[in-house]
Amino acid sequence: MADKEKTFQFVIVGGGIAGVTCVEQLSSQLPSADVALITAGPHIKAVTNYKQVSKTLEEFDVEEQPSSVLEEKFPNLTVIHSAVRSLNTNSHTVETVDGRVFGYKNLCICSGARPKLLAQDNPYVLGIRDTDSAQEFQKRLSKAQRIVIVGNGGIALELVYEVEGCEVIWAVKDKAIGNTFFDAGAAQFLIPSLEAEKPEAAAPCKRPRYTTEEPASGAAQTFTADRTSRRHGSDPTEPGSALGPDWHEGIVLQGVEQGSRRVSVEYQCEVEKVFTSEELLNSPQQTLRPESVGSWPVYIQLTNGKTFGCDFVVSATGVMPNTEPFLHGNAFAIADDGGLQVDDHMMTSEPNVYAAGDVCTACWEHSPLWQQMRLWTQARQMGWYASRCMAARVLSEPIELDFCFELFSHVTKFFNYKVVLLGKFNGQGLGPDHELLVRCTKGHEYVKVVLSHGRMVGAVLIGETDLEETFENLILNQMDLTAYGEELLNPNIDIEDYFD
Numbered sequence: 001m002a003d004k005e006k007t008f009q010f011v012i013v014g015g016g017i018a019g020v021t022c023v024e025q026l027s028s029q030l031p032s033a034d035v036a037l038i039t040a041g042p043h044i045k046a047v048t049n050y051k052q053v054s055k056t057l058e059e060f061d062v063e064e065q066p067s068s069v070l071e072e073k074f075p076n077l078t079v080i081h082s083a084v085r086s087l088n089t090n091s092h093t094v095e096t097v098d099g100r101v102f103g104y105k106n107l108c109i110c111s112g113a114r115p116k117l118l119a120q121d122n123p124y125v126l127g128i129r130d131t132d133s134a135q136e137f138q139k140r141l142s143k144a145q146r147i148v149i150v151g152n153g154g155i156a157l158e159l160v161y162e163v164e165g166c167e168v169i170w171a172v173k174d175k176a177i178g179n180t181f182f183d184a185g186a187a188q189f190l191i192p193s194l195e196a197e198k199p200e201a202a203a204p205c206k207r208p209r210y211t212t213e214e215p216a217s218g219a220a221q222t223f224t225a226d227r228t229s230r231r232h233g234s235d236p237t238e239p240g241s242a243l244g245p246d247w248h249e250g251i252v253l254q255g256v257e258q259g260s261r262r263v264s265v266e267y268q269c270e271v272e273k274v275f276t277s278e279e280l281l282n283s284p285q286q287t288l289r290p291e292s293v294g295s296w297p298v299y300i301q302l303t304n305g306k307t308f309g310c311d312f313v314v315s316a317t318g319v320m321p322n323t324e325p326f327l328h329g330n331a332f333a334i335a336d337d338g339g340l341q342v343d344d345h346m347m348t349s350e351p352n353v354y355a356a357g358d359v360c361t362a363c364w365e366h367s368p369l370w371q372q373m374r375l376w377t378q379a380r381q382m383g384w385y386a387s388r389c390m391a392a393r394v395l396s397e398p399i400e401l402d403f404c405f406e407l408f409s410h411v412t413k414f415f416n417y418k419v420v421l422l423g424k425f426n427g428q429g430l431g432p433d434h435e436l437l438v439r440c441t442k443g444h445e446y447v448k449v450v451l452s453h454g455r456m457v458g459a460v461l462i463g464e465t466d467l468e469e470t471f472e473n474l475i476l477n478q479m480d481l482t483a484y485g486e487e488l489l490n491p492n493i494d495i496e497d498y499f500d
């Protein structure tokens with residue numbers, strides 16, 4: 001191993017939302033500390049226009065910026081453009097792929113996650129994570145007549161709604177769509193949107209997009225995924241930062257045909273096998289051969305006995321934390337989902353090593369109203385809190401678990417509806433010991449409240465319900481709502497006034 005080039009007080013690995021938030025907060029709190037950000041690509045993801053909407057709900061935009069913007073803002077910061085190849089927690093050093101070695105006093109790993117693909121090396125199976133993979137998807141889609149989307153979470157929900165001019169077969173394991181966010185009732189509310197035309201010219205998105213081209217010096221960038229160039233200087237084998245809210249706005253998700261959306265859902269099935277045309281022709285099991293054999297480049301056999309030919313398969317089947325291979329050789333405690341276990345100070349099992357964002361698994365005793373989901377907001381919150389924990393340790397100050405981990409909250413958009421999820425929105429972990437109240441107006445709104453022992457513990461709000469702040473308060477103050485019964489969702493009562 002080469003000699004140590006320099007030892008920094010803080011080294012942060014990863015230029016996604018978790019790593020960049022961590023760097024910004026550290027540099028603001030400890031302006032004289034020596035901080036290094038090690039990240040593979042030339043760009044970083046920065047949170048802009050941050051707005052605390054209520055006690056726990058937050059909104060912000062995301063900008064992909066050249067890392068020089070960060071260095072100009074924080075003179076104490078050095079950005080090292082290379083991926084980490086290995087970490088040695090005994091010697092407190094990291095080695096980058098370009099052979100340089102840096103020492104650290106405190107390290108925060110924010111290396112994100114990568115798609116957990118159904119078939120790792122199959123060229124016809126794509127995952128979507130960063131700008132490059134989104135571009136590859138768009139390029140392949142533009143020539144496609146039929147694709148199969150496997151998975152029932154965030155990416156699948158976005159794609160089935162957005163893709164046009166191409167037949168989409170959507171294979172889901174469950175009885176209803178969107179299992180990571182919704183119950184069957186909400187799914188039923190949303191399904192008609194798949195058959196309806198997309199509303200004309202959606203309001204222009206205020207969030208800046210992500211780029212693929214070198215910007216004018218110091219400028220933030222715009223995503224134009226019809227360009228085919230790669231991120232300059234980036235290694236295509238290294239994962240870039242994850243896309244985020246509204247990533248698909250501004251890129252054309254259009255297949256080879258004209259016309260609108262055509263989606264058919266295959267419920268309660270998994271993938272048995274993915275075959276190429278040649279493999280099918282050579283298969284001894286004649287029954288596996290669909291009539292179309294030879295006309296598609298790839299075939300997918302589902303556990304419901306059906307086989308579909310298609311141009312390619314999108315594996316939207318969740319993510320795997322990025323710990324391989326650079327953390328090998330250390331004794332990190334790893335959670336069942338593959339994440340680095342962190343305690344309530346975002347510290348891993350290795351001394352002076354913290355982690356934040358998609359790469360980590362929150363292993364402290366959670367508030368009864370919070371759960372981890374690998375989301376943009378949680379990446380920001382964890383990066384921010386990890387930096388505060390590191391600073392508190394250096395300053396020998398006490399620090400308590402941040403309030404943002406009290407209540408799970410997520411605002412997003414699916415099928416052109418605003419979606420707000422609060423607390424145990426799907427009764428997670430409550431067993432049969434809970435009650436649901438639902439109010440639904442077709443095509444307008446879906447409101448579900450989860451009650452446990454008369455107290456509100458979660459809610460799903462789809463549409464412009466304007467209920468999020470009141471419900472957030474009711475969940476946080478754990479008021480006994482037994483006396484209100486179903487009146488709680490009576491549309492003729494102004495609930496905000498009621499609980500004022």
Ligand SMILES: Cc1cc2nc3c(=O)[nH]c(=O)nc-3n(C[C@H](O)[C@H](O)[C@H](O)COP(=O)(O)OP(=O)(O)OC[C@H]3O[C@@H](n4cnc5c(N)ncnc54)[C@H](O)[C@@H]3O)c2cc1C
Pocket residue numbers: 013014015016017018019038039040041045082083084085110111112113128129130154155238239240241242243244245246247322326356357358359374375376377378379412
């Ligand atoms: C298509 C898509 C849509 C999404 N939509 C939403 C949404 O609407 N709302 C929402 O809340 N969340 C959404 N998410 C999830 C959200 O984007 C992630 O949870 C979040 O960005 C994770 O941030 P992170 O900083 O932990 O990781 P990442 O953004 O993945 O950043 C990790 C960084 O680490 C770097 N890195 C990796 N390995 C190394 C290494 N060995 N050495 C150096 N650097 C390394 C990478 O280059 C990258 O810069 C979406 C995700 C995807 C893929």
Ligand SMILES: NC(=O)C1=CN([C@@H]2O[C@H](COP(=O)(O)OP(=O)(O)OC[C@H]3O[C@@H](n4cnc5c(N)ncnc54)[C@H](O)[C@@H]3O)[C@@H](O)[C@H]2O)C=CC1
Pocket residue numbers: 118150151152153154155156158172173179180270271315316317318319373374375412413
């Ligand atoms: N609007 C939002 O909040 C969005 C959030 N995201 C986030 O981005 C990340 C990646 O998104 P997704 O890949 O959609 O992950 P996800 O975790 O949201 O969903 C994964 C889905 O794949 C299914 N699945 C897992 N293994 C499978 C298998 N072998 N066969 C069939 N189905 C399988 C799961 O049941 C689940 O429905 C997630 O962290 C997600 O939360 C992504 C898009 C939008």
